[in-house]
Amino acid sequence: MARHFLAVLAVALALLQVASAKSWLDKRFNTDGTVRTGYDASGREVVMLNLNQQSGAAGFNSKEQFLYGEFSIQMKLIPGNSAGTVSCFYLSSGDDEWRDEIDMEFMGNSTGHPVVLNTNVWANGDGKKEHQFDLWFDPAAAYHTYTIIWNPENILFKVDNLFIRSFKRFAGLPYPTSKPMRLHATLWDGSYWATEKGKIPINWSNAPFVVSYRNFYANACVSGDHTIFSSLRIPRMSFMKLVT
Ligand SMILES: *[C@@H]1O[C@H](CO)[C@@H](O)[C@H](O)[C@H]1NC(C)=O
Numbered sequence: 001m002a003r004h005f006l007a008v009l010a011v012a013l014a015l016l017q018v019a020s021a022k023s024w025l026d027k028r029f030n031t032d033g034t035v036r037t038g039y040d041a042s043g044r045e046v047v048m049l050n051l052n053q054q055s056g057a058a059g060f061n062s063k064e065q066f067l068y069g070e071f072s073i074q075m076k077l078i079p080g081n082s083a084g085t086v087s088c089f090y091l092s093s094g095d096d097e098w099r100d101e102i103d104m105e106f107m108g109n110s111t112g113h114p115v116v117l118n119t120n121v122w123a124n125g126d127g128k129k130e131h132q133f134d135l136w137f138d139p140a141a142a143y144h145t146y147t148i149i150w151n152p153e154n155i156l157f158k159v160d161n162l163f164i165r166s167f168k169r170f171a172g173l174p175y176p177t178s179k180p181m182r183l184h185a186t187l188w189d190g191s192y193w194a195t196e197k198g199k200i201p202i203n204w205s206n207a208p209f210v211v212s213y214r215n216f217y218a219n220a221c222v223s224g225d226h227t228i229f230s231s232l233r234i235p236r237m238s239f240m241k242l243v244t
């Protein structure tokens with residue numbers, strides 16, 4: 001009897017976990033534009049941002065604001081000719097000219113790949129900190145994990161298990177320290193900028209463009225919560241040397 005009860009309880013708890021893993025979009029985010037959801041083969045919620053000429057940009061934006069934390073998501077990028085598109089995962093304090101921002105932006109390619117990953121940090125509206133990487137795999141073929149770690153000393157960018165960039169805080173230089181940020185995922189037409197500095201615009205005959213996200217994870221301080229952010233330790237880093 002007791003054993004049976006425990007088994008039922010275990011199943012109920014397992015279902016609860018699946019349910020919460022499934023519903024991360026509605027629970028944590030608001031959406032803009034054409035956003036569809038579905039499930040992958042193992043029951044994880046997949047969120048698809050959809051871009052076509054009529055609908056314009058699509059995205060989801062966290063309801064909460066954060067001050068420091070670790071944020072990761074898995075993305076499967078646009079297959080084929082994605083020139084002109086920008087698929088993003090980023091933190092931003094807002095749209096004002098003094099904003100802080102931490103960006104991972106994937107810039108499409110007319111031949112499919114390589115896709116350029118642009119990383120950037122804005123502090124008080126100063127954003128000339130771009131650093132670009134050619135991804136060494138086809139990011140449209142499978143899901144890969146992209147991570148931003150933001151703490152008072154460093155901003156770290158990670159692709160799967162590799163740290164690709166560390167942006168250190170230096171005394172006297174702008175660094176995002178005080179403005180809470182929302183987490184965003186967006187897909188937009190960056191024809192003026194994204195591919196070969198804007199030379200290759202979007203070809204709308206390939207629309208709709210779709211980028212998929214799943215496995216959202218955050219271990220972060222929610223702004224206004226006044227919780228002490230103790231669980232975010234700085235991991236031992238193994239940086240890979242990358243051609244940039
Ligand atoms: C796309 O990738 C090719 C190599 O596959 C590269 O030669 C080209 O410069 C890249 N850029 C654009 C805009 O397609």
Ligand SMILES: *[C@@H]1O[C@H](CO)[C@@H](O)[C@H](O)[C@H]1NC(C)=O
Binds near residue numbers: 203204205
């Ligand atoms: C746009 O894509 C279509 C279909 O792939 C192709 O036929 C057309 O030539 C492309 N247009 C440009 C300007 O590259």
